Each structure stands twice: as structure tokens, then as C-alpha cells.
Amino acid sequence: MARLLIEEVSRTFPGMRGGPPTRALEPTSLAVGDNDFIGVLGPSGCGKSTLLRIVAGLEVPTTGRVLLDGVPVTAPGADRGMVFQSYTLFPWLTVKENICFGLREKGVPAAEQARVAAHYIARVGLEGFEGHYPKTLSGGMQQRTALARALANEPKILLLDEPFGALDNQTRSLMQELLLGIWESERKTVLFVTHDIEEAVFLANRVAIMTARPGRIKTDVAIELPHPRHYTVKTSPEFSAYKARLTEDIRTESIRAATMR
């Protein structure tokens, strides 16, 4: 059974000052199986973030519905952890307190919070930075903390909205490996939105390509590269073949997006 079901979900924004309404997302369906790592790939402005925000419960779909383990999603909740593209650590909390935020909200005892936090701090390689405030951390470290904060809640599904989009190339590669390592060892279910083809192929076991706005899922490609994936897989012929194919698919959409107004 699918863990997450997106059924004919669409989103239309009301027109500004009596203008025509804007359709951001055409009715879209997607089934995410347990332990799936799905990459949602699309040109900017195609509504992929809107789709993710609807799954998170931060936005309400105009039509359709989202089911998590068969239960309709109506509001945001701790069962769907999210990492945003912007840095969203709470600046008044230390790394450790940020990671414990969700646990504290649930009323988990302090000792248990400390144990879980220590585990995820080690998992994302932030030992020694537990007491630091976010402003003293680099962008990569902030996003690692954000990832640990989402994971500490043990969500049923992890929603990632271009979490490495603001990082430099080298940091981004390392973060991809870190995320992949966590997924391979802890078998989480992940929905990952990106516009980076290489990132999608490297991380995901399925890539859904979205069309230009108004977006819908155009193709759904299984990435059959063996796990554990090492970063050297990026130079293999199989990887290049996937990349070439997805590049061709997304190119037509990007051209459409660029020529549309």
C-alpha cells in the first residue's frame, strides 16, 4: 500500500484586483510507497513547491486530496517533517534546542529528548556545535541542523523543498551524500523537490518530472542505480544516460516556461 497518495490535487490562486485567477497546479496524482525516495523535478515556477506545501498541510488544495496512510491531510502535523530552502532554524534556540523543538512540543521527557538529539547531532556530524546559535553556523551546517530537527520527530514522510538550493556546489554534494546515507541506513520515505537534474538522479529511486506552469506530472522515471550509491556513480555511463534523458524532458518544459509569460 502506498504511504502517501496525492489524488487529483490542484491549486488555483484567486486573481489580483479582479484579474483572472492563476492556476499554479493542474490536477496531479502521485503515489509514494513506503521507503520511496521520490524526486520531483521541474522548471522554476511549475508549482512543485506548491505541491509539497499542500502535502505538508501549509496550503489547502483547490481540488483533490492528500492521504497519508489512508488518512486525509487537513493541517500541518508532526507526521510530515519538512526542510525548507530558506534557513528556518529558530535563531533564539541553540542547535540542540532546535533539534528538540518538536519533541518538546510532544511532551517527550528531557532525558529522552537529549538522547534523540545526541543521536541525530552525531548522524549529521554536528558534534561540538550543540550549544551554538544558528547565526554562528555556516549555511550547510544550518541545513544539517534543519534536517536533524525534522528527523528527530520521526515523521512518516520527509518533505524536502530544495533544501540545498542556497548552498555552494561542494557543500551541496556533501549534503546529498549525507542525506543519501541517512536514507540508505534508516529507510525513510522522502519526497524531494528540486530543479537540479543531477541531484534528483543521484538521490531518488523515482523521479517525477513536472510540466511548466500550470504544472502537472509529465513523466515518472524509475532510477535503477544500485545502492549504496557512492558519489563516483555520477560519472558512470548509466548515470549519464538518466541525466541525458531527464535533461531532454525538462528542457522542453523550461523552454515553454521561458516563452510563456
Added chain:
Amino acid sequence: MRPLVPVAPWAKVALGVAFFVLFFAAWAAATLGGYVNRTFLADPVTMVKAGWRLLTVHGFYEDIGVTIWRVFGGFALAAAVGVPLGIVMGAYKPIEAFFEPFISFARYLPASGFIPLLILWAGIGETEKLMVIFIGSFFQLVLMVAVTVGGTRRDLVEAAYTLGARASGIVRRVLLPSSAPVIAETLRLVLGWAWTYVIVAELIGASSGIGHMITDSQALLDTGQIIFGIVVIGVIGLISDYLFKTLNQRLFPWSLA
């Protein structure tokens, strides 16, 4: 000098002190040099002597104490009601819609204009003085706190929601801590305004306080005492401002750049 380039710490202190020195030198030159009639402006030496007499003979420190108590009393009342109201207004939009138009209207009502009315209602005792300060600071404070809380970064609120926070958790664990440093800065600003209102309140119908001493001195044409009173207010303001600033930096180390 290039735009926005910071100044060294020692130079900052030296420059700040330099202007005080220059200011007093110009004042001394104008008065002691005989360019200004002494009836209208006392010289610095006369002011210091007048101040010493006030403190040692006339018990001026009691007036200072009374004024400080009035300022902090009125300010504490305004903060005790205004900060919580501002927070709920910022957080809950229907509550804001209910109060905001009236408070926006009320903040333009001049606090000093209320003094005759307040004397009629509450007499010339302490209640009237506290009410003037309350009216002068409360409405401004509420609006500034509401704007601060309402301006909380939406992405932080959304992050908290995806971590399982409910409405009360959003208010207590996101809106409050994120607004706290700005609210503290707002309080510092409003305390400064409270100082101007207390003097206005004391100029009319008061029997004690720095403002009362100033009106008494006017009747005696003692400009030395008047200037001393004004300088005392300035010095107390400077000290309380510095203490407030230091306290804010201690309380919210995470918010410093």
C-alpha cells in the same frame, strides 16, 4: 571617511566626549564672556553652584526620587497592560481588527491635553501623574508591539507547524521569543518618552518633582536651577537608557549581529 566604515572603540568614546566638551565650552564662552545677559542664561559655574545648593540645602534629591518613581510607575503600568495586549493583537487578527482602529485614533490624543481633565478627575496627586504617563506611552506601545509580533517571519511559523506545534505553541514558542528583543527595544524607546511626559505633568499642578522645581525656579528667574534640573533629567535618561541596553544585550545574545 568612507560610508558605513565602523569607528574604533577608543575613537568612538573620544568623539562622543569631545562634543560634550565643545558644547559646554561654547556655553561657557557665551555666558562668562558676557555675550549673553545673565538674567536669561546662567553660566556653567552658576549652574553647578545652584545645583549644589539645591541638593544640599533644598533637598532636591527628594524631587528627583519622586520623579523617577512616577516615570517608572507610569511606564510599568503601561507596559504591564500594553505588552500583553500588543502580543494578542499581533497574534490574533480578529482581536487586532477590534482594537487597532481605536488605538490608532487614541495615540494621536495629546497626553498633555488630558492634564486639566485628569486633574479634575484624580486631583493633583500621584494618580494624575501616573495617568498622564500611562496615556502618553500606552497606545504607542501597544501598536508597536502588535506590529512586531505580527511581523514574525512566516517561514519560522511554518517550520514550527511542520514540527507539530499548535496555536498556543506558535504563540509561546515562536511569536514571543522571536519578538522579545524588539519589544525590549520598544520599551527602551517608550521609557524615553515617559520622561518627557512626567516633566509636563509636573509643570502643572504639582508640589514635588523635578518639573515642579523648574516652575518654581522660573518664578525666581533662577536659570541656573532650571538648567540644572534639565541636565539632571538628561543624565538620568542616559543612565537608564544604558542600563536598558546592557540588559537587552544580556537577555538576547542570539539577536546580536
